[in-house]
Amino acid sequence: MTDTIRNLTGRVSGATGQIGDRFRAMPKWQRVLAFLAFVAFLYYLPLLGIPGLIWLRTDSIENGNNWAGVLFTCAIYVLIAIGLNVVVGLAGLLDLGYVGFYAIGAYSVALFGSKQSPVVKALQSQFGLSENWSVAWAICIPLAITLTMISGVILGWPTLRLRGDYLAIVTLGFGEIIRIIARNVDWTGGPQGIAEIPGPQGEPSPDNKIFGLIDVKPWYWLALTVVIAMVFVVRGLENSRVGRAWVAIREDEDAAAVMGVYGFKYKLWAFAMGAALGGMSGFLYASRNAFIEPNQFNALLSILFVAMVVVGGAGNTAGVALGAFLVAYLPERFRDFAEYRYLVFGAALVLIMLLRPQGLIPSRRRSRELQDRRKEASVNA
C-alpha cells in the first residue's frame, strides 16, 4: 500500500519536475506569455464562470462563503507565505511568531487610521485637531511597513544569536506577547478591538463605490496586485547579493562566515524583510475587514503560516504560494465537513510531509539538499 503511494508520489514529483524543466527550457517570450496568461487568469478568478470549473467556487456549495472573499483571504495568505518564505525558506530561520507582524501591520492602520482608536483620539486632543481627523489610509501604508520592520529588528536583535530551536520558541512567545499586549492595554482598544478601520476610500460606509463592504472583488484585485509586485521584489532580492548570503547561511552558517558573509546582519535583514511583508498583509486584512480584535491573531495562525510555507515547498515562491492557497482555500471549499475540516487538514499535513518532505513544489536546490541528507543517512545506517 505505502509502496504504491510512494511510486505514485514519485511519478507525480517526476512529472512536476519535468514540467518545471520544460518551462525553463522554453524561449523567454513564451515564458513571459505563459506568465501573463496565468496572471490574467488570476485576475479573472473572482468572476469564474467557465462550465466545468464552477465547482471550484466556494459558493457552489450550500452555506459556502463569498467566493471573492475567500480569494481575498487566499491572496493575503500568499503575501504572508512569500514574506515568511524569506525567513524560513531562504534564510532558514524558524519563525513561529509571524502572526505578531501580521498583527502589528493590522493594528498600525487600525490605531492611526480609525477615528475610534484611542491613539487617534489622544492625538486629536493633544494637537487640537478636529474630531474628523485621522491619519490618511495612504500614509498608513509606509507607517505600517516601518513599524513592522522596526519590530522585526527589535525581535531579531537579541534573539537571532540563538540557535534554531530556541529561536522557534522565542518567536512563538513574541507572537503571543503581541496578542496579549493588544488585549490588555487600553490604547489598542483592549479585547473589544477597533472598528471603522479605513480603506482606500476612507472610512467604511455604504457610499464607497469601489472598496465597499459588500463587493470584495476590488479588494481581491488590490491584494493580488500587491502580491504580484512583491513576488518581483522578493525575486530581485533572492538573486542579489543579499539572497545569496541568505542561502549560504541556511546551508552552512560557519562556512558562510569563513567566506566573509556576516550572518547576523543578513539574518536581521531577512527578519525585517519578512516582517514588512507580513505587516503589509495584516494591513490589507484590517482595511478590508474594517474591524480587528486581538483574538484574530492567535498562535495557531502562526503555526498555520509556517505549515503553508513548508507544505508548499520552502524556498520556492510558486510552492509557498500554492501552500498558502491550499491552507486558505481547502477549509472553505470543504465546509461540508465543517466539524472535521481541521482534522482532515492535520492529517493532510502529516501525509504530505511523510510522502513528500520537500514540499509540493520544492525549490530545486532544497530538494537536492534533502537527497544529500538521505544519502548520508543510508551511508550511516
Place this chain on the structure above:
Amino acid sequence: MYKGDFVNFDELFGHLGQHTVDGLAKGSIYALVALGYTLVYGVLRLINFAHSEVFMVGTFAVLGVWGLLGATDGPSLGMILLLVLAGLAAGALASGATAVAVELVAYRRLRRMNAPPLIFLITAIGLSLVISEAFGVWQGRIVKGMPTVIVQEVWLTIGNTRITNTQVITVVAALLMMAALDQFINRTRYGRGVRAVAQNPDTAALMGVNKDRVILLIFLVGGVLAGAAALLYSIRYGNTRFNVGFLLGLKAFTAAVLGGIGNLRGALLGGLLLGVVEVYAATLTSSNWEDVAAFVILVVVLLFRPTGLLGESLGRARA
C-alpha cells in the same frame, strides 16, 4: 481597565510565601510535562510538538476511568486511593500509547530519511491538530468537568502561608517521579542506552544499542510522565478540554528551554521557576500579564545563558 494600582507589590510581598507555594504547585505540572519534551529533545534534537496532545489524551483517560468507576465529589478514603491509582494507570497508559504512536506514525519514517528538523515540526503540528480535533469531534468542544476527588483542605499553616493537601500531593508526586526518572536514566541498563544514543547515535548503534528501541522507550517514558501530570492536573483543576494541551504544552516547553533543554534537572528547575514567576506576575498585575512574564523571563535567561539555566545535553550532564 485597571481598578486600583497597576503593580500590586503589597499583595505580593505581604503573602510571598503563599504565592511561592502556589507557584511551586503550578510549576510541578509544567515540570512533569517538560520532562517529555526534554527527553525527546535530548536524544533526537527535535521539538516533539505533539507532546501537548499526549498530555491532553491523558486527562481524557483520567476523566473516562473516573466516570467508569462512578467517582463523586469528596469520596471516602479507600475510594480516593482507588480513583487515584486507576487514574494514574489510565493516564499513563493512554499518554504512553499516544506518545509511542506519535513516534511510529510521524517520526520514524522521517528519521530514516534523515529529514531536516523543520519537516518533523510540521508533521508534529499536523498530528497534534489531528489528535486534538479528533477529541474535539468525539467529546465536544466544551469544558468537561470532573468530580472533585480530593477536596482541598489546609494541611499546614506557616505564618500567613496556607498549604493545601492537593498542593502537597502535586509537588511531592512530581519530585518523586523526577527522582525515579533520574535513577532510571543514571543507574539502569536502559538508562545507559538512552544516554549513549543521546551522546552519539551512530556510535551507540555500533556498540550494540538498539537505537529504535531506545527512542521508543524515551517516547514511552515521556508519555507516562505526561499521563501522571494529567492525573495531577485533573485532581487540582478538575476539568479538561480538547485543546487543554496547547497552552500547557507551550508553557512546559518554555520551562524545558528555560532550564536547559535536554537536561532532566533543568526541566524540573525550569518548570518550578516558571510556575513561581507566573504566579508572582499574576499577583502583581491582576493576572492579565502572566503569559507575557513567562516569555519575558525566557528571553532574558536565554540572552545571558544561551543554553538555559543548567545547560543542555542529556548525554554529558549528570542527568
